[in-house]
Amino acid sequence: MERRTEPAPTSISRRRRGAALAGATLLTGATSCASSLDAPATASITRTGTSTVLSVGSARIAPPYEVEIRRSPFQIITRRGGQTVLQTTSVGPAAIDLDTASGVVGTTDVRNVIWHGGTLAIDVATTDPTRSVRVVLTPEARGYRLTARVSGERPSAMALHYDMPISGHWYGHGETKTDKGGPYKEQVWPLDGVGALGGRPLDKAFGPASYNMVEPFWFTQTAAGFTVNTARLMTVSMGAAREKVADFAVHDSESIESSVFVGRTPRDVFGGYLEIAGKPASSDATDLQYEKVVWNSWAQFYASVTQKDFLDWAQKIHEAKIPSHTFSLDDGWMSHYGDFTWNEKFPDPKAMVDRIHAMGYRFGIWVTLWINLDADNYRFAADRGYLLKSKDDPRTPCTVTWWNGKAGIVDLANPQAREWYLGQLQGLRTNLGVDGFKFDTRFFDERCAPYTPELTMFDYQRLGADMAQQFDLQGMGIRTHWTGAQRDGFVIRQIDKGTGWDALQSAVTQNLALATVGYPFLTTDMIGGSLDQPAPSKQVLVRWAQVAAAMPLMYASTSPRGVRDPVSGRWVPYDEETVRLYRQAVRLHGLLTPYILKQRDRAIEAGEPIVKPLFFDFPSDAASYDLTDEWLLGDSVLAAPVVTDSLQRDVHLPEGKWFDVARGREVRGPTDLRAYPADLGTLPLFVRLGTAEGAELARALKGVRDSTM
Incomplete structure (x- = not known):
């Protein structure tokens, strides 16, 4: 077979691929593929009667791999060491399809393959004779860039489809919207449904403007993964629209651009995504905010909060000697949503703030950019063009519906609107x-139009982040997301959860999902949950506090002294044991804080997650890929909390020597501890011995129950 070698470009742009292929001819040969991220890797193509195969040699940060292009029907199959790690569908649906005015158009057969200048271009026919798709593959340091572009009129959506089972379990995505109440009531982890509460991820408004924390990055048990590089709205289905098929459709687009990663381990694939998304430049939370609890009034009172109730709540928590740094007043104080004036429930807000300060805490308050139609500020802002405009009629404000009614949204891209809004916060x-x-x-x-046509939904996330960075977010962070938001280093608080065991289980898996798309500084939802559900039981409240103790930060609302049930309206008291065990969990978190702060610094330096699934550190441990209720805190702490109404649980320990904190013994893994005893006061924690921090942690946590009473 004829072979030809030619130099490849010295660097490859991340935004422009597959240019100027006109006039090139089909050839078989080898070329050197360079990337700014690593030394060049050798690539070559070969042809058979049914396929074209792109083979890429090993690089310092990636193994060798090959990509087979099946000709009829068109299909892309990625292999590492002979194992298929990722493959598109071939039929039902086709690998790529288009939503058009005349129906769904799918790819069929490969018509031409061109190897030129370090890129492989594939021309693919479709079921519509007037349309074709050009797919361009460009080898990069950690995998390859895939760009697919359709000829002819722009479709309403262009979609890429993958077979799920061939890749083992799937991860990534962020908070999962499902038909069973996710992400509020369930978090599917892994995405193919092991341990899920019955739903499958399906999100028809997956994009940078979503209130859900979502990220266009997915990875697999087989150490493959990819990102969809877009700022447009997407529809994403993980086995929901079609069983065992992952669907990724970009709306209003004639192209899909994706970075495909091939690693030795899932952690390698995560590292590839971080090279695109970035690691945090800093953390917005202070050391004290990592160490102690922030209290927010929402689940304790919801919007019925009063000044007297708020102060009584804070006073009782203060008297319980639970280490705390801030009391934050949530929804319920504005005269109308969007007005920065106080309603009659707060006769003297200055005295309230002063009282919190006198107790030794900081005071925080809930705010929003939504301005309801009945607010005084709505007419003021609308008359001056301070609100986002309607897509259909740019002369009028965009009206949206949120959980508190109909509203406009302050347009942060308008300099005057931004200054006006900031002025009210500064007031x-x-x-x-x-x-x-x-x-x-x-x-x-x-549903709205941007201030200027060139602004994207992600640009507005940037504007929100820039505004928020001017203020203390008090360890509650902010919900900004999409590729690149990782650099801001905000604490990320989860979306609201219910108050039962299912919610607590989802709080664990949701943090695993958020950590593995690049957000290391995490809290669960407020301890005990909310969502207008009945008050959490004593057992849920204590176990949730224990889960939060083994997370980077702690975020709370329901007082362990008691709470008013939002459904029945009755007062639900908790006993003194609840207070003691809650306080014990917070003090345990305080003991872990010096270690957690080291992990925070490591996340800033290297992008390493603080909370991570066991398979990130133990990729050859097959059992760790199914676990939904254990995690590593850094490299040296394994948390296995009880998240069911039980006084025992099974614990899986990977290889190595582990110090069992609760029982004061050394355990050698890999092993499964069956029916591990864990009464209501016990959080099963295990310290990994042999690491730089293991011995120090074991000493600090010995006798932890006595020291945290």
Whole structure:
């Protein structure tokens, strides 16, 4: 077979691929593929009667792999060491299809393959004779860039489809919207459904403006993965629309651009995504906010909160000697949503703030960019063009529906609107002594039009992040996301959860999902949950506090002294044991804080997750890929909390020597501890011995129950 070698470009742009292939001819040969991320790797193609195969040699940060292009029907199959790690579908649906005015158009057969200048271009026919798709593959340091572009009129959506089972379990995505109440009531982890509560991820508004924390990055048990590089709205289905098929459709687009990663381990694939998304430049939370609890009034009172109730709640928590740093007033204080004036339930807000300060805590307050139609600020902002405009009629404000009614949204891209909004926040700081804010909002809505046509939904996430960075977010962070938001280093709080065991289980898996798309500084939803559900049981509240103790930060609302049930309206008291065990969990977190702060610094330096699935550190441990209720905190702590109504659980320990904190013994893994005893006061924690921090942690946590009473 004829072979030809030619130089490849010295670097490959991440935004422009497959240019100027006109006039090139089909050839078989080898070329050197360079990337700014690594030394060049050798690539070559071969042809058979049914396929064209792109083979890429090993690089320092990636193994050798090959990509087979099946000709009829068109299919892309990625292999590493002879094992298929990722493959598109071939029929039902086709590998790529288009939503058009005349129906769904799918790819069929390969018509031509061109190897030129370090790229492989494939021309593919479709079921519509007037349309074809050009697919361009460009080898890169950790995998390859895939760009697919359709000829002819722009479709309403262009979709890429993958077979799920061939790749083992699937991960990534972020918070999963499902038909069973996700992400509020369930978090599917892994995405193919092991351990799920019955739903499958299906999100028809998956994009940068979503209120859900979503990320266009997915990876697999077979150490493959990919990102869809777009700022447009997507529809994403993980086995929901079609069983065992992952669907990724970009709306209003004639192309799909994706970076495909091939690693030795899933952790390698995650590292490839971080090279695109970035690692945090800093953390927005202070050391104290990592160490102690932030309290927010939402689940304790919902919007019925009053000044008296708020102060009584804070006073009782203070008297319980639970280490805390901030009391934050949530929804329920505004005269109308969007007005920065106080309703009659708060006769003297300055005295309230002063009282919190006198107890030794900081005061925070809930705010939003939504301005309801009945607010005084709505007419003021609408008259001055301060609100996002309607897509259909740019002369009028965009009206959206949120959980508190119909509203407009402050347009942060309008300099005057931004200054006006910032002025109101600064007024709360200056006039009342408010120390920080809980931003609870969307910064854009896909039903609206941007301030200028070139602005994307992700640009509005950037504007929201830039605004929020001017204030203390008090360890509650902010919900900004999409590729690149990782660099901001905000604490990420989960979406609201219910108050039962299913919610607690979802709080664990949701943090695993968020950590593995690049957000290391995490809390669960407020301890005990909310969502207008009945007050959490004593057991759920204590176990949730234990889960939160083994997370980077702790975020709370329901008082362990008691709470008013939002469904029945009755007061639900908790006993003194609840208070003691809650306080014990918070003090345990305090003992872990010096270690957690080292992990925070490591995340800033290297992008390493603080909370991570066991398979990130133990990729050859097959059992770890199914676990939904254990995680590593850094490299040296394994948490296996009880998240069911039980006093025991099974614990899986990977290889190595582990110090069992609760029982004061050394255990050698890999092993499964069956029916591990864990009464209501026990959080099963295991310290990995032999690491740099293991011995120090084991000493610090010995006798932890006595030291945290």
